[in-house]
Amino acid sequence: MNGAEMIRRAYLIGGVYSKLLEGVGRDIRSWKNFLLSPLGGGWQPEELIDMTGWKRADILEGIQKGKSCDYSCVIFSGHGYMDVDAYGFTSTFVNVNDEVTLSEGDLNPGNPRCLMILDCCRKFPPED
Numbered sequence: 001m002n003g004a005e006m007i008r009r010a011y012l013i014g015g016v017y018s019k020l021l022e023g024v025g026r027d028i029r030s031w032k033n034f035l036l037s038p039l040g041g042g043w044q045p046e047e048l049i050d051m052t053g054w055k056r057a058d059i060l061e062g063i064q065k066g067k068s069c070d071y072s073c074v075i076f077s078g079h080g081y082m083d084v085d086a087y088g089f090t091s092t093f094v095n096v097n098d099e100v101t102l103s104e105g106d107l108n109p110g111n112p113r114c115l116m117i118l119d120c121c122r123k124f125p126p127e128d
């Protein structure tokens with residue numbers, strides 16, 4: 001990087017539902033603490049963006065800003081499921097809240113170095 005400091009962002013998203021899903025808030029707090037620790041990479045607080053409770057458009061806009069980063073990390077905790085497209089490829093979808101669903105592709109900033117951790121139930125689609 002020619003001595004330049006690496007630009008990195010961690011996006012943390014906790015699902016918010018009408019029926020409380022125990023553990024989501026604890027998961028997000030634990031990830032923040034881990035990332036801020038030396039073992040987790042010693043991230044700076046300003047590098048972490050907690051998107052819990054954000055609207056769909058704001059999440060998508062925020063995630064796309066990660067495209068210009070050298071490294072991004074997207075962490076989701078909550079409900080989710082899997083679906084198969086017409087070509088037979090399986091994708092994971094996460095439920096940000098009771099009404100909003102995002103695909104793993106929506107959550108990928110598209111930068112060269114990105115880690116995505118989707119901690120959700122991945123109910124497989126029924127087989128034909």
